Structures are given as C-alpha cells and as structure tokens.
Amino acid sequence: MNWQGKKVLVTGAGGFIGSHLAERLCTEGASVRALVHYNALGSRGWLDHSAQSGDMEIVAGDVADADSVRQVVKDIDIVLHLAALIAIPYSYVAPASYVRTNINGTLNILQTAREAGVERVVHTSTSEVYGTALQVPISEEHPLQGQSPYSASKIGADKIAESYFCSFEVPVVTVRPFNTFGPRQSARAVIPTIITQCLSGKKVKLGSLSPTRDMNFVDNTVTGFMLAALTPKAIGRTINLGSGREISINDLAQLIAELTGAEIELESDDCRIRPGKSEVERLLADSRLATDLLGWNPEVSLEEGLERTIAWLRENLDKYRPGVYVV
Numbered sequence: 001m002n003w004q005g006k007k008v009l010v011t012g013a014g015g016f017i018g019s020h021l022a023e024r025l026c027t028e029g030a031s032v033r034a035l036v037h038y039n040a041l042g043s044r045g046w047l048d049h050s051a052q053s054g055d056m057e058i059v060a061g062d063v064a065d066a067d068s069v070r071q072v073v074k075d076i077d078i079v080l081h082l083a084a085l086i087a088i089p090y091s092y093v094a095p096a097s098y099v100r101t102n103i104n105g106t107l108n109i110l111q112t113a114r115e116a117g118v119e120r121v122v123h124t125s126t127s128e129v130y131g132t133a134l135q136v137p138i139s140e141e142h143p144l145q146g147q148s149p150y151s152a153s154k155i156g157a158d159k160i161a162e163s164y165f166c167s168f169e170v171p172v173v174t175v176r177p178f179n180t181f182g183p184r185q186s187a188r189a190v191i192p193t194i195i196t197q198c199l200s201g202k203k204v205k206l207g208s209l210s211p212t213r214d215m216n217f218v219d220n221t222v223t224g225f226m227l228a229a230l231t232p233k234a235i236g237r238t239i240n241l242g243s244g245r246e247i248s249i250n251d252l253a254q255l256i257a258e259l260t261g262a263e264i265e266l267e268s269d270d271c272r273i274r275p276g277k278s279e280v281e282r283l284l285a286d287s288r289l290a291t292d293l294l295g296w297n298p299e300v301s302l303e304e305g306l307e308r309t310i311a312w313l314r315e316n317l318d319k320y321r322p323g324v325y326v327v
Contacts, residue, residue, distance in 0.1 A: 001230050003030035008229075009076045011035045011063055011109065012083035012124075013056075014045020016185045017177075021080060021222045023052045028226070032056040035063070035072050035083065046184050063105030066112070073112045078229050079121045081109045084157075087188045088128070088150045088274070089327045095149035102153035103160060110164040110172070118171070122229050123161040125176040125238065126154050127214065127283050136246075137286035140176070140238045147278045158238070165236045173234045175225055178242035178285045182218030182305060183312035187326045191215065191306070194253050195313050198262040200322040207272035209250040214242040214285045217305030220298040227294040234293055242285020243298045259306055272325055 008025055012018040013034030022034045036044045038060040047053045061068035063083040073079065085091070085101045106123065113121045130138050131145025146152030164170040181191040190206070190213070197204040224241040228234045247255070250266065257264045273279075290296040300308075313320070 001028060001226055003028040006030045007033070007075060007077045009033045009035060009072055009079045011079070011081045013058070014043070014047050015082065016046070017180055017218060017221060018082040019046035019050060019184060020182070020218050021082065021225055022047070022056060023050060024222050024226065026052045026055045033072060033076065034058045036060055037083070038062055063108055064100050066108045069108040069112045073109070073116050073118065076116065077119045079109060079113055079118055080225060080229060081106065081121060082124045084124065084154070086126075086150065087327060088148050091148055091150035091153070092275070093327070098149050098153040099156070103156040106157040107160050110161060110170055114164065114168050114170045120229055120235070121161075121170060121172045122225055123157070123172055123174045125158050125174050126151070127176060127178040127242065127285065128280060129155045129158060129176070130283065132280050133282040133284060136282065136284045137244065138240070138284060139286040140240055140289060147280060148274070171235045173228045173236070174238040175228050176238055176240050177221045177224070178214040178216050178240065178283060180216050180218050180221045182309050187320050190249060190252070191256070191309065192313065192320065194256045195260065195310055196317060196320045196322040198257055198260040198264055199314060199317055202263060202265055203267055204253055204264045205267045205269040205272065205323060205325070206249060206253065207269065207274065208279060209253070209266065209268060210248060210281070211279060212246040212248045212282045212284065213252070214244070214246050214283050215252070215302050215305070216241060216243045216298055217300040217302075217308070219300050224290060224294065224296050227296050231294050237289070237293065239290050239293065240285050240287045241290055241296070242287050243302065244285055244287060245302060246282065246284040247302070256306060256310070259303070260310055269325065
C-alpha cells in the first residue's frame with residue numbers, strides 16, 4: 001500500500017478503531033486530518049495519549065453538522081468515515097441521537113465528498129446489521145435485520161452510502177467489521193468488560209452468556225480499512241472483515257480467565273441483558289470477498305490479540321471502572 005502524499009480524513013479519529021487507523025496512516029506516510037468529536041473539555045479522545053498526534057492535523061467537530069463536515073473534507077483525497085454512536089444499550093434510551101449521528105452524519109459525509117470530488121469514501125458498517133444469523137457463515141448477501149435502534153441506524157447509513165454510489169457515482173466502499181477488539185476499546189464492549197473484571201476481582205458480571213461472536217483484533221480491521229481505501233475493485237462493494245471463528249460469551253470469559261490467571265465466578269446480570277427479540281444470538285463472518293478482492297486475511301489470532309489487550313489493560317486499568325455497567 002502506497003500512502004505517500006495521500007491527504008486522508010479519518011472521522012471518529014479519537015475513538016477506538018479510528019485512533020489506531022489514524023496512527024497507522026501516519027506511519028505509512030499519509031497526510032492525516034483527524035476529526036474528533038467536539039466537547040467542552042477539549043478532549044481529543046485516545047489521540048490525547050498518542051505519540052503520533054503531533055503528526056496529524058486534529059480538528060474538533062461533529063459529522064452531524066454539515067458545515068463542520070464541509071470544512072474538514074476540503075482538499076482531501078480519501079475519507080475514512082468511522083464516526084458513529086455505537087453503544088447498543090444506549091440506543092434503546094436515545095434512538096433519535098443514533099439517527100442524527102449515524103444516518104444524517106453519513107449523509108453529510110457523502111454529500112460533501114460528492115461536491116468535493118474525493119477519490120474514495122470508506123464507510124464503516126457493522127456486523128450488527130445482519131442480526132441473528134439466518135445462515136452461517138454470514139456473507140455480504142445475508143439479509144439485514146434491524147434488531148436494535150443502533151443496527152437500524154447503521155442499516156440506514158449503509159443504504160445511504162449505497163444510494164450515493166448508484167445515483168451519483170460517489171466512489172464508496174462499505175467495510176463491515178465483525179466484533180473488533182483490542183487496546184483502547186470502551187468497557188461498553190464485552191472483551192474489556194471481562195478483562196477488567198478478571199484483573200480486579202473474582203466475580204465477572206455479564207449479560208447473556210450463550211450468544212456467539214466473531215472476534216477480530218483491531219490491527220486486522222485497520223489493515224482491511226486501508227486495503228479497501230486503495231483497491232480499485234472495491235468501489236461500490238460491501239466487504240466483511242471477520243476472523244471466521246465464533247466463540248460464545250461464556251467460552252470467551254473462560255478463555256480470558258485462563259489467560260489472565262484468574263479464578264472467576266460468572267454472573268448473568270439482568271440489567272445487561274438485551275430485550276429478547278433484540279439480542280443477536282449468533283455472528284460468524286464469511287470474509288472470502290475481503291480475501292479475494294483485497295488480499296486481506298486476519299493475521300492476528302484471537303488468543304494473540306487477547307494477550308496484547310490484556311497486557312495493555314493491566315497498564316491502563318485506572319482508566320476503567322471494573323464491575324460498573326457502562327451503557
């Protein structure tokens with residue numbers, strides 16, 4: 001991948017995946033403009049802790065505001081659009097905010113990219129749009145099921161992206177990561193929830209233990225985004241990025257306990273359980289298109305990724321509140 005001289009915008013650059021992606025782009029020689037969400041404290045998210053933040057142009061704004069988007073897309077070659085509201089439990093509480101950020105925000109990115117004539121827009125989807133698997137492994141042809149306001153908002157965003165490719169020939173690629181994990185991930189996600197509790201006590205509180213997920217380390221996901229941004233044949237396509245391996249939440253907790261050396265007691269906490277029809281029971285990716293089209297393969301295994309994540313969380317446990325349910 002040759003990123004030398006490319007002017008790249010990363011939205012959601014202060015977040016988990018976005019910060020890793022922005023750093024990798026800098027390492028590869030790209031000129032990076034990082035859009036972080038404006039807030040009163042002036043926090044730039046994880047970029048406040050990045051040794052490479054000085055190599056980026058960091059701009060505070062909001063993808064839901066068209067004027068804000070217009071300013072950051074100016075003079076950009078490639079847009080990597082990751083900004084989104086992602087917490088499923090909070091989408092039950094504030095669904096309108098998910099429409100505003102995820103659908104309207106994506107519309108702003110696409111319309112501005114269209115006006116500016118950018119070379120490529122990489123739009124971020126999620127495996128949650130598939131809902132509970134009707135057949136496995138899940139290919140890109142699997143039906144979309146809006147089982148939560150979050151997943152419904154991402155389906156809407158995906159379809160807006162598709163429409164801009166079909167109607168206006170905006171060069172869009174939709175990347176659909178399965179359950180990405182790694183250093184910096186919020187405790188809203190299951191893996192840091194399990195690890196922080198294993199590191200701090202014997203009782204691990206979780207929601208439903210039976211659902212399965214396809215866990216993919218963040219370095220693998222970042223590589224997929226970068227390949228999607230530069231591969232000509234990817235334009236107009238939707239591409240899964242998953243490991244092709246599923247694991248139940250129960251077995252995941254036991255594996256993490258083994259890797260941390262903790263003896264744990266699992267407890268299903270009612271407040272963490274999704275409404276029955278909203279729970280996604282099974283996710284398992286078919287990523288053959290990513291392999292065939294992009295030459296992508298998940299190089300970091302679940303176990304290696306967990307070991308790296310555990311090591312990072314041991315050093316950063318003070319940034320988390322183990323045992324406290326984060327909506």
